[in-house]
Amino acid sequence: MIGGFNEEQIKRYSRHIILPEVGGKGQKKLLSSKVLCIGAGGLGAPVIEYLAAAGVGTLGIIDDDTVDLSNLQRQVIHGGNVGKHKAISAKEFINNLNPDIEVRTYIERLNAQNVEDIFKDYDIVVDGSDNFATRYLVNDACVITDTPLSHGSIYRFEGQVTTIIPHKGPCYRCLFEHAPPPGMVPSCQEAGVLGVLPGIIGVIQATEVVKYLLGIGELLVGRLIYYDALNMSFDEIKMRWNKNCPVCGEEPKITSIQEEIYGESCRI
Amino acid sequence: MMIMVTELDLKGDVCPYTFVKTKLKLEELEIGEELAVTFDHAPAVENVPRSLKNEGHKILGIEQMGDHLWKVRIRKA
Numbered sequence: 154m155i156g157g158f159n160e161e162q163i164k165r166y167s168r169h170i171i172l173p174e175v176g177g178k179g180q181k182k183l184l185s186s187k188v189l190c191i192g193a194g195g196l197g198a199p200v201i202e203y204l205a206a207a208g209v210g211t212l213g214i215i216d217d218d219t220v221d222l223s224n225l226q227r228q229v230i231h232g233g234n235v236g237k238h239k240a241i242s243a244k245e246f247i248n249n250l251n252p253d254i255e256v257r258t259y260i261e262r263l264n265a266q267n268v269e270d271i272f273k274d275y276d277i278v279v280d281g282s283d284n285f286a287t288r289y290l291v292n293d294a295c296v297i298t299d300t301p302l303s304h305g306s307i308y309r310f311e312g313q314v315t316t317i318i319p320h321k322g323p324c325y326r327c328l329f330e331h332a333p334p335p336g337m338v339p340s341c342q343e344a345g346v347l348g349v350l351p352g353i354i355g356v357i358q359a360t361e362v363v364k365y366l367l368g369i370g371e372l373l374v375g376r377l378i379y380y381d382a383l384n385m386s387f388d389e390i391k392m393r394w395n396k397n398c399p400v401c402g403e404e405p406k407i408t409s410i411q412e413e414i415y416g417e418s419c420r421i
Numbered sequence: 422m423m424i425m426v427t428e429l430d431l432k433g434d435v436c437p438y439t440f441v442k443t444k445l446k447l448e449e450l451e452i453g454e455e456l457a458v459t460f461d462h463a464p465a466v467e468n469v470p471r472s473l474k475n476e477g478h479k480i481l482g483i484e485q486m487g488d489h490l491w492k493v494r495i496r497k498a
Contacts, residue, residue, distance in 0.1 A: 155429075156445035167441045173476055177445045 195351030196281030215259035285332035312354035322374035327395035439465035
């Protein structure tokens with residue numbers, strides 16, 4: 154043991170420890186951090202993969218879905234686990250990759266009743282959901298509980314990613330005040346997605362989480378990266394705090410999580 | 422004033438773990454304290470001091486203690 158690390162951990166995290174910006178101190182911060190992943194699907198899979206590898210000590214995974222063969226085109230952690238709950242499959246993957254990680258699985262849907270209770274145990278939340286109801290629920294609950302949030306979303310060949318530090322920068326509603334009406338956008342099953350796309354966006358989300366936990370670099374606060382795989386372009390869109398934002402504005406209309414605001418659309 | 426010298430024996434360790442372990446040990450010390458590390462891995466004698474200097478630490482001396490045995494003395498910055 155040196156500096157609280159055993160021989161296996163010294164080897165496992167050596168490439169982190171060598172970095173002046175991380176060191177043993179930073180690695181210990183990661184090991185004592187708790188991150189909640191909303192969804193273990195397209196975005197959640199790469200997030201879980203890299204956060205577990207990085208040694209983020211506690212990973213919460215909430216997903217009520219099971220692995221379908223059609224998921225394996227992009228959700229690479231679930232190989233061999235068709236039919237299993239994604240949260241359980243993800244836990245098995247993590248246990249094989251890094252035994253240092255404590256995994257908490259929630260085989261349920263995130264909803265207005267459970268969201269605040271689940272969020273309170275975590276340092277940061279990663280949204281890997283695929284529907285507007287969950288996305289707005291997660292954004293609002295993060296603002297209300299003052300929990301940082303990594304937002305990512307994908308559509309066909311395009312993705313977007315930003316980091317929300319409530320009350321220190323804009324939230325998702327500052328940019329997109331309300332969800333589009335049901336039927337306006339195709340559901341996740343209908344739209345199609347290039348398999349590598351969530352890998353790119355999810356790994357950017359994981360990068361932001363690691364930076365936030367270490368307290369290094371510049372986060373995507375007030376900036377949204379828009380990625381287009383066909384053009385292979387990354388554009389940065391400035392996001393401004395909206396003083397009329399319904400959840401983080403000067404006179405917010407949403408001050409608590411009420412079920413009726415968050416209708417059901419498609420599943421995580 | 423007496424300066425605390427901590428010893429670290431890294432015989433049998435190779436790069437990059439020689440540096441990783443030296444760095445972890447230094448993190449436990451207070452600024453200004455000294456660390457004396459013993460290596461038997463020849464490349465470490467060049468690599469570790471160079472990496473430590475990059476992180477701002479001071480190399481006080483490198484002594485050859487025997488055939489394939491070196492001691493590097495470091496002051497934590």
